[in-house]
Amino acid sequence: MIEIELAAPVLFTIAGLPVTNSMLTSWLVVAIIVIFFRIAVRRAALVPTGIYNVAEAVFEGFLNFMDVFSGARERTVRFLPFIGTAFFYILVSNFIGLFPPIGQLTFTTTAGDTHALFKTPTSDYNLPLALGIIGFVMAWAMSIREYGVIGHLRKYIHLNPMDTFLGLMDIVSDFARIISLSFRLFGNILSGEVLILVMTSLFNGSVAYGIPLVFMALGLISGVVQAIVLPAITLMAFRASLNLME
């Protein structure tokens, strides 16, 4: 049976904090994003050239896409800190599993078992769950800041028992959104990884140079789509929590 681990293995500990291989890869993803944008911004000019052109094109495309879901550019910019970060973080995390060194390097822990040194961060359920929980907490926190705790609760609890029932269903759907967002991202990326793994080891690895390419392309497409869908749904949740849905 092919080795597929759902739980990321702990490689080592830093001052008592256990570090798994997906954590290590997510640090690498953050380093790549920060370095890319720092270099791009340093070469900014009125007429964009080179790497700043790429960064601006991607960012502008992302803003235009999110405008469809938020309704106005200034709303997109208002929620950009979480939405933009989530988009680039998920995008680069989904792509990084397809680079040749990732997945090939191994690491032997002090206990003696060997694991891969890097693993796609979004294929570890912790990352999508964290993004879902952060989105939920931010939506409720913004609503509480805007309306106060009483005003926030009054959105769900009314005098009419029928409306209160619907309000409780709204609370359940808020929690269910965490599960659905995280499972969507996790399931898509994990199934892409498992598919590539199975296709690579088909016929004892003799077709490892041709067939997996198709599935890697499929993984690229689904990675981009999932990187767009999670921020879009979170953006609509932010809009709903601040009653900006008109």
Added chain:
Amino acid sequence: MDMETMKYLAAAISMAGAAGPVAVAEAWIAQRAVEGMARNPEVAPKLQTAMILGMAITESTAIYSLVLSLIILFV
């Protein structure tokens, strides 16, 4: 029938049961989107965006069964 066999059967049935209706639903989404694009080509980019997003959300129901199958098999 022992536990191992039941686990494999459960994982297979879970995914097989979910894949059929989801495939039909995504085909319907694509059909309506293409019909709309043929009727009104200038709104084709908006329709394409809505189609991709609709397919991603519809697919998530099958993904739930997939995660269930993976948990049954590997956890």
